Structure formats: structure tokens, C-alpha cells
Amino acid sequence: MVLGADASSFIFARDEKGDTVEISVTVNGGTKSDEVEPRTLLVYYLREELGLTGTNVGCDTSSCGACTVHVNGESVKSCTMLAVQADGQDVVTIEGLAPSATELHPMQESFRENHGLQCGYCTPGMVMAACSLLKENPSPTEIEVREGLEGNLCRCTGYHNIVKSVLACSGQDLL
Amino acid sequence: MIPAAFDYVRAHSAQEAISLLGEYGDEAKLLAGGHSLLPMMKLRLAVPTVLIDIGRVDDLSYVRDQGDHLSIGALTKHGFLETNALLNAECPILAHVASKVGDPQVRHRGTIGGSLAHSDSASDLPAAVLALGGTIVAQGPSGVREISSRDFFTGYFESSLAEDEMLTEIRVPKSPGVNWNYQKFNRRAQDWAIVGVAAVRVGDSTNVSLVNMGSTPIRAEGVEEALKSGAKAEEAALHAADDTDPPTDLNASPEYRAHLARVLTKRALQASGL
Numbered sequence: 001m002v003l004g005a006d007a008s009s010f011i012f013a014r015d016e017k018g019d020t021v022e023i024s025v026t027v028n029g030g031t032k033s034d035e036v037e038p039r040t041l042l043v044y045y046l047r048e049e050l051g052l053t054g055t056n057v058g059c060d061t062s063s064c065g066a067c068t069v070h071v072n073g074e075s076v077k078s079c080t081m082l083a084v085q086a087d088g089q090d091v092v093t094i095e096g097l098a099p100s101a102t103e104l105h106p107m108q109e110s111f112r113e114n115h116g117l118q119c120g121y122c123t124p125g126m127v128m129a130a131c132s133l134l135k136e137n138p139s140p141t142e143i144e145v146r147e148g149l150e151g152n153l154c155r156c157t158g159y160h161n162i163v164k165s166v167l168a169c170s171g172q173d174l175l
Numbered sequence: 176m177i178p179a180a181f182d183y184v185r186a187h188s189a190q191e192a193i194s195l196l197g198e199y200g201d202e203a204k205l206l207a208g209g210h211s212l213l214p215m216m217k218l219r220l221a222v223p224t225v226l227i228d229i230g231r232v233d234d235l236s237y238v239r240d241q242g243d244h245l246s247i248g249a250l251t252k253h254g255f256l257e258t259n260a261l262l263n264a265e266c267p268i269l270a271h272v273a274s275k276v277g278d279p280q281v282r283h284r285g286t287i288g289g290s291l292a293h294s295d296s297a298s299d300l301p302a303a304v305l306a307l308g309g310t311i312v313a314q315g316p317s318g319v320r321e322i323s324s325r326d327f328f329t330g331y332f333e334s335s336l337a338e339d340e341m342l343t344e345i346r347v348p349k350s351p352g353v354n355w356n357y358q359k360f361n362r363r364a365q366d367w368a369i370v371g372v373a374a375v376r377v378g379d380s381t382n383v384s385l386v387n388m389g390s391t392p393i394r395a396e397g398v399e400e401a402l403k404s405g406a407k408a409e410e411a412a413l414h415a416a417d418d419t420d421p422p423t424d425l426n427a428s429p430e431y432r433a434h435l436a437r438v439l440t441k442r443a444l445q446a447s448g449l
Binding site (some may be wrong): 019021037038039040041044060061062065068071074075076077080081082084085129133134137147148150151152164 | 176177179181182184206209210213214216217226228230254277278279280281283284364365386430
């Protein structure tokens with residue numbers, strides 16, 4: 001059902017809290033069980049219920065990729081997925097990448113080595129998208145890295161060093 | 176942005192989804208990958224009171240060889256289509272077009288059935304299925320029916336699916352080889368096409384369809400007829416915008432879209448040797 005502007009009173013009448021649904025999600029290796037409203041987006045569940053604020057909200061319209069996390073090993077935009085859709089699934093956020101509190105994940109290390117960030121806002125999403133890309137294509141060309149990261153925007157326009165970071169992490173020669 | 180409140184139910188089979196559709200009527204929407212529906216709900220352009228989640232109906236994710244055609248499960252994700260060996264061998268245009276939808280994250284979630292049922296004339300896959308002359312399979316309370324892709328798209332975001340029907344399968348003729356091309360013109364990598372053109376040889380005929388040149392994806396019949404009567408690609412492409420009613424938006428006027436349709440059709444025909 002698609003409603004036009006004439007139905008706005010009806011739309012806002014349904015903005016009060018609705019019934020909740022119980023979900024159980026594996027997040028960064030641990031099981032989390034919570035009651036959520038069905039309309040809760042995964043990104044807000046991660047940030048506001050679980051306190052995992054490493055995942056950023058950028059555009060909130062599935063364009064910028066700042067909210068990229070892994071669901072069952074694949075990159076997804078967590079602003080365009082409901083928390084209930086993640087019920088029973090395996091979610092990894094930027095906080096779950098590093099092997100320990102004192103070590104970085106190789107992709108994070110590569111971003112640091114190659115100055116793959118400027119302001120850093122897009123970085124968690126870039127790193128998650130880049131890990132998913134290398135999982136599907138372990139030795140991408142420069143073009144494949146650029147195309148593979150087309151769902152992630154860097155408003156500092158620091159793409160050159162981001163691409164360099166991903167290529168370096170894949171064990172290939174730098175540009 | 177948070178969608179308006181709704182009730183959530185999960186269906187574990189197409190049968191269950193259809194019976195839930197019958198129960199909730201036009202208040203309900205099916206949720207597959209959610210990559211068209213959830214953005215519309217966040218913008219309050221769609222305000223269903225019930226979402227029936229079919230994302231876990233896992234027996235509807237496949238590409239199967241059926242002799243002269245392929246059948247594709249409605250819940251097959253774009254990322255799966257893009258890399259599927261059978262589809263790349265027997266219907267390469269569809270695998271390629273799937274790889275042009277959105278970006279990798281979108282392709283990890285979005286489904287071909289969801290894209291077709293959403294019936295956005297600016298989407299890539301509806302036009303590709305239309306160019307192939309594909310068939311859409313819909314299941315309802317009284318059984319299964321086949322709908323020609325020519326009859327499926329009826330208007331802006333409207334299809335011929337009934338309220339209690341679910342799109343379960345897409346069938347496309349085998350069209351191997353190199354005589355195909357997809358031109359997608361957009362300003363940013365992940366955007367919808369301002370205009371798109373799909374051209375493909377199916378059996379003896381050359382089919383051409385247009386993205387975002389009207390309220391539905393459409394076949395460029397003027398181009399197809401000109402080719403049939405022996406016109407060269409360059410001449411035939413001049414008919415690409417004939418009898419079309421292209422939309423206007425901040426990206427393009429109808430006149431600019433008509434120009435793009437002619438240029439992109441020429442490129443598609445020449446690149447595919449059609």
C-alpha cells in the first residue's frame with residue numbers, strides 16, 4: 001500500500017511504539033537476545049541497543065556505505081536492513097574485526113600504513129566493504145577495487161589511498 | 176529515518192506467504208531483500224501495516240537449466256546471479272545486468288523477484304527480463320499462472336500481480352554468445368539509470384528494451400522493426416525514442432532522455448554486433 005500526502009495524519013498516528021519482537025543475533029561472536037520493534041533498523045540496534053558505535057550512520061539512504069557491516073560474511077548496509085531480518089544471523093561490525101584489543105586486523109593495519117583515511121568517518125564502512133571484497137576476489141585489480149567499493153563514499157575524496165590500502169592488504173604491488 | 180510502525184510476520188514457504196497475504200489484504204507487503212521497500216518506507220512513500228518477511232524461503236533461490244530456458248527463483252540475490260556459472264554461460268546479459276544493480280552491498284541483499292515485483296521503470300533487471308521476452312511465474316491461492324514480461328509491467332511501481340499473489344519464478348530463454356549489450360547511463364556509480372538500453376539476440380530476433388523511458392520498462396519496437404526490415408544499427412537507433420513518454424526529473428528533461436535513448440541504443444547495437 002502506497003499512501004500520498006493526504007494520508008499523512010494516518011502515517012503519524014502510527015508513530016507510537018509498536019509491539020516488539022524477540023530476536024537473537026550473533027554479534028562479533030557473542031549471542032545477543034533482545035526485544036526490538038520490527039521497524040528498528042539494524043544499524044540503530046547495533047549502535048543504540050548494543051553500544052557498538054563504530055558503525056556510523058552517514059546518508060541513511062543506502063548510498064554512502066558508512067554503515068556497512070557483515071551479515072553471514074557478506075557486506076550489507078545496516079541502515080537498509082531491519083534488526084528482525086538479522087535474527088538468527090551472524091553479524092560482524094568493525095569492533096569484531098581485530099583479533100585482540102592490542103592487534104589490528106590486516107585491513108585496518110593496511111589503512112593505517114597507507115594513510116587510507118582522512119577524517120575517518122567512512123573508514124569503518126570502507127574497511128568492512130574492503131574485507132568483503134577481498135573475500136570474494138582475493139587479488140583484485142585496481143579497477144576491481146574501485147568498482148568493489150562503489151557503494152562507499154569518502155567525502156574527503158581520499159579514494160587513492162583507500163584503493164592503495166586494499167591492494168596492499170591483498171598482498172599486491174602498490175600503485 | 177525510521178519507518179512507520181508495522182507488524183512483522185515471517186513466512187517459511189511461498190504457500191504460507193500467500194495465505195498471510197490473503198489474511199492481511201492490501202495492508203501487507205512482502206519483504207524480500209528489502210532494498211527497494213525499506214528505503215520507500217523510511218521516506219514514508221510506502222506505509223504497509225504488516226510486513227510478511229519471505230527472505231528465509233530458501234527454496235526460491237536457484238538458477239536451473241530447463242532445456243530451452245532457464246528458471247530463476249524469485250529470491251535469488253543479484254550477487255548470486257552475477258557470479259552464477261550457468262547464467263553466465265546461457266544468459267550472459269542477465270548476469271551482467273545483475274552486476275550493474277546498485278553496489279556490492281545492495282547486491283548481497285536485493286533479489287530478482289523483489290526487483291521485478293517492485294516494477295520500477297528505472298531499475299535494470301525488469302528491462303533485461305523484458306528484452307529477453309521472459310516469463311514471470313506468480314503463485315496465488317488458486318494456483319500458479321504465467322505472465323509474459325510484456326504484460327507484467329502496468330504502470331509506475333505497478334505490476335499485474337494480484338494482491339494475494341507472490342512472484343515465485345522468472346523464466347528466460349537461453350541466449351548464449353556475444354550478441355548482447357547493456358548500456359546504463361548515470362552520473363554516479365551506484366545510481367539508477369537516467370536511461371538504459373538492453374539489446375539481445377534471442378533466437379532469430381533482436382530485442383531492445385529501454386530503462387526509464389516511460390512509466391514502465393518498454394520494448395523499443397521502432398528499433399526492432401527497423402532492424403527486421405534490414406536497417407543498420409545507426410539508422411535503427413534513430414527510432415529508439417519513438418512512441419515513448421520519458422519522465423522529467425532533476426537529472427534529465429524528456430528531450431535529453433530521448434537523445435540518450437538514441438545514442439545508447441546505437442552503442443548497444445554496435446557493441447553487440449546486432
